[in-house]
Amino acid sequence: MTIERLETKARMSRIVKHNGTVYLCGQVCADASKGIGEQTQTMLDKVEALLLEAGSSKRHMLSATIYLKSMADFAEMNIVWDAWVPAGFAPARACVQAAMARDVLLVEISVVAALVQ
Numbered sequence: 422m423t424i425e426r427l428e429t430k431a432r433m434s435r436i437v438k439h440n441g442t443v444y445l446c447g448q449v450c451a452d453a454s455k456g457i458g459e460q461t462q463t464m465l466d467k468v469e470a471l472l473l474e475a476g477s478s479k480r481h482m483l484s485a486t487i488y489l490k491s492m493a494d495f496a497e498m499n500i501v502w503d504a505w506v507p508a509g510f511a512p513a514r515a516c517v518q519a520a521m522a523r524d525v526l527l528v529e530i531s532v533v534a535a536l537v538q
């Protein structure tokens with residue numbers, strides 16, 4: 422069994438591929454000075470780019486875990502999420518409130534997807 426790690430640094434790899442599955446490290450927004458809507462959108466844009474780089478797509482997502490700094494942002498985050506996920510291709514998903522690594526971050530996501538065959 423081969424494990425392929427892409428964009429590996431001392432602490433983590435941004436992408437790990439193993440046995441037909443893609444694992445992405447936690448992704449956050451491009452600009453933490455923005456509100457939850459824009460933070461969610463730019464975070465999902467990064468997820469989509471990484472999935473394509475790995476040989477997958479958002480239609481092949483298996484699971485997603487979303488971490489929110491505050492559950493007060495749940496509804497607004499879901500508006501962006503619902504528009505981004507292709508109809509009929511929603512992954513298994515969990516959403517929890519969590520302390521963020523940096524105080525300005527409002528949302529983070531971890532994704533597992535199948536490789537496109």
